[in-house]
Amino acid sequence: MAKKNIQELEWGEIEWIYEPESENSQNAMNIGIVTIYPNSSQNKHIHYGDEQVLYVLSGVGKQLIGDKISHIQAGSLHHIEVGSIHETINLGDEPIKELLISIPVHRDQNLPIPRKTQSMIVEGSLSENRVTVNEEIGYIYDGIIELLKIPVAIFDEEGNTVITGRYYPELCREKCGIEENVKKCPIYQMRDEYTPPYYSDPSAYVCPYGLTIFIMPIVFDNRVIGLIKGGHIRTSQIDMHINQYTQIKKNILGEAAYAAMHIVPKGTVNAILQQIKKLSKNIANYYLFKNTAVALNKQEEIIQDIVRNESILEESLKTAKDKALNIQIGNHFLFNTLNAIAGLAVKEKADKTYEAIIDLSKLMRYTLKNNSYFVYLQEEVEYLKNYINLQQLRYGNRLKVYFNVSGDTSRKKIPFNCLQPIVENCFIHGFKNMKEGMEIRITAEMQEDKLTLQIMDNGRGMDSDLQNYVYDKLQEDKKQGFSGLMMVYEKLDLLFEGQFTFLIESELGLGTRVTISLPDKVSSMDSQ
Numbered sequence: 001m002a003k004k005n006i007q008e009l010e011w012g013e014i015e016w017i018y019e020p021e022s023e024n025s026q027n028a029m030n031i032g033i034v035t036i037y038p039n040s041s042q043n044k045h046i047h048y049g050d051e052q053v054l055y056v057l058s059g060v061g062k063q064l065i066g067d068k069i070s071h072i073q074a075g076s077l078h079h080i081e082v083g084s085i086h087e088t089i090n091l092g093d094e095p096i097k098e099l100l101i102s103i104p105v106h107r108d109q110n111l112p113i114p115r116k117t118q119s120m121i122v123e124g125s126l127s128e129n130r131v132t133v134n135e136e137i138g139y140i141y142d143g144i145i146e147l148l149k150i151p152v153a154i155f156d157e158e159g160n161t162v163i164t165g166r167y168y169p170e171l172c173r174e175k176c177g178i179e180e181n182v183k184k185c186p187i188y189q190m191r192d193e194y195t196p197p198y199y200s201d202p203s204a205y206v207c208p209y210g211l212t213i214f215i216m217p218i219v220f221d222n223r224v225i226g227l228i229k230g231g232h233i234r235t236s237q238i239d240m241h242i243n244q245y246t247q248i249k250k251n252i253l254g255e256a257a258y259a260a261m262h263i264v265p266k267g268t269v270n271a272i273l274q275q276i277k278k279l280s281k282n283i284a285n286y287y288l289f290k291n292t293a294v295a296l297n298k299q300e301e302i303i304q305d306i307v308r309n310e311s312i313l314e315e316s317l318k319t320a321k322d323k324a325l326n327i328q329i330g331n332h333f334l335f336n337t338l339n340a341i342a343g344l345a346v347k348e349k350a351d352k353t354y355e356a357i358i359d360l361s362k363l364m365r366y367t368l369k370n371n372s373y374f375v376y377l378q379e380e381v382e383y384l385k386n387y388i389n390l391q392q393l394r395y396g397n398r399l400k401v402y403f404n405v406s407g408d409t410s411r412k413k414i415p416f417n418c419l420q421p422i423v424e425n426c427f428i429h430g431f432k433n434m435k436e437g438m439e440i441r442i443t444a445e446m447q448e449d450k451l452t453l454q455i456m457d458n459g460r461g462m463d464s465d466l467q468n469y470v471y472d473k474l475q476e477d478k479k480q481g482f483s484g485l486m487m488v489y490e491k492l493d494l495l496f497e498g499q500f501t502f503l504i505e506s507e508l509g510l511g512t513r514v515t516i517s518l519p520d521k522v523s524s525m526d527s528q
Contacts, residue, residue, distance in 0.1 A: 005017075007032075010040075011041060011042050012035040012036040012096075014032045014034050016031070017031055017033060029101065029103050030102045033097060033098070033099060034097065036059070036061070036090045036096040037095055038092060038095060041087065042089075043187075043206075044085060045087070046085050046204035046205070046206070051080065051081060051102075052079075052086075052101065052103070054101075055078075055101075056075065056077075056078075057097040058094065059096030060090075060092040061088060061089050063088040064085060064087045065079075065085075066085060072098075132226075133155075133157070133225050137154070137283050138163065141163055144279045145165075145230075145275070148271075148275055150232070151165045151168040151230050152228060152279075153228075154229075161182055162226065168232060169211075169232055175209055187207050187229065202228075202273055202277065211231075212231055212234075212269075213231045214229070214230060215228070216229075216276045216277065217280070218283050219284060220284045225284075228276055228279060230276070373415065374415060374416065375416050377405070377409055377412050377413070377444060377451075378405075380418075381403065381405055381410075381442075383417075384419050384420055384442070388440075398435070399439075400439045401439070401441075402440070402441045404441070404443040409445060409446060409451060412520075414518065415495055418488045418516070419442070419453065419455065422485065422514050423442070425484040426455070426459060426512075428484075430457040430460060431460075432459075432460065434460070438458065438459070439457065439458045442454070443456075447517070450517040450519065452517045454514070454516075456512070457511050457513075459512060460509060460511075461506045461507050461508045462508060462512060470485065474502070485514070488502075492518075496519070501517035
């Protein structure tokens, strides 16, 4: 398989095997394969903007997560919370390979754009102009950074210094000679990144002398045009780890310059991060305004574009709620599947595990690429079979699934992803505490002028009180959360406006059956 989207780093590489189709995707999760070369280590960094899960495919080593040092070996699963210090060291003679799942907690990539300039962006005119950060943004820098009185430098996309910054602490002047040349700062020299390319939240790194430095990309027209680097602050979180790391201890223990620096509290750290984000956005907006200055003189064209965009906006508002309902696979299923893969890795070689992970990423890519309201039933059934194959990694022969889809229904159209969330409920609720003998039956047939879909399991079922509670929740005007049944019901209600049947039949200890009936005139549409 040819490698694509490889991010090369000083200590290894990251192959991004799944990324959102666009920055406005409903799913912000990124999946990659991390390779750490033998006898190499990552630079110590802090996860301020994303939460990560690491599943080790091969290799041995050690890593720091927060205040704990753990061993790395094939089959181990590691969780990195937001704000945690992280460092991985390869102690073996073979590369460490890890599955990386990155979930941003602050995904604010949409810059505030004046309505008059939106039309030029839609037409793609900005991509024709190559923008490079230069010294003309100095007044923006002074207006934000001077208030903080902290050292912040700005570099263009080639790494050239645009603004050197001021207020560097004595430790940086004494140890690195940063006033002579800002690039003498070890973190300013570093080209590594630990998040997906063009991820618009700041990263944080720890220098050899124990100071925290932030790095923030400047993103314009879906391209990084520069980097903001700065901070050089002493935090209590780093001080907690000084005694655990000999290198830092040797460099700063007893140093008067380090001891003289006050510890920056968490609230101030958050304020610094917000101002750095603000600086990045304001610089991007400046170049947006500059590139559209000529177009602003064409008043008639601008008015027409505004009218067109307002029409598009009205249509988008009508469909936004339905798009939100198309979020496919929840994190709970992802982590359950990864646990199944981890168990498989103990018994088999890492190659097969890698293939299973690739299959999972393909499944997720399919769900996010489909932007239609309706799809053919046979496509939805194939997607459902892929989902069940992944569940069988966990359940094996204990799970039996039967499909009975009549031939005259396969080319009928049904709402996108209205089956998988219900089947997922079988595993979450129906089969809870069951150890064997699990069965699911899925049928599709024409009954008079209706397309009837049924999903039935032999799980624990529900008593009458619980059934009434579920029906009451389905009928609420404002449903709390998007559980499987609620998501499907609300989608059907939006698309068919009451012209459908949604029936739940269940008996405690015997299982549950969900029946959906759709009008044939809708399910037979060629497109929507």
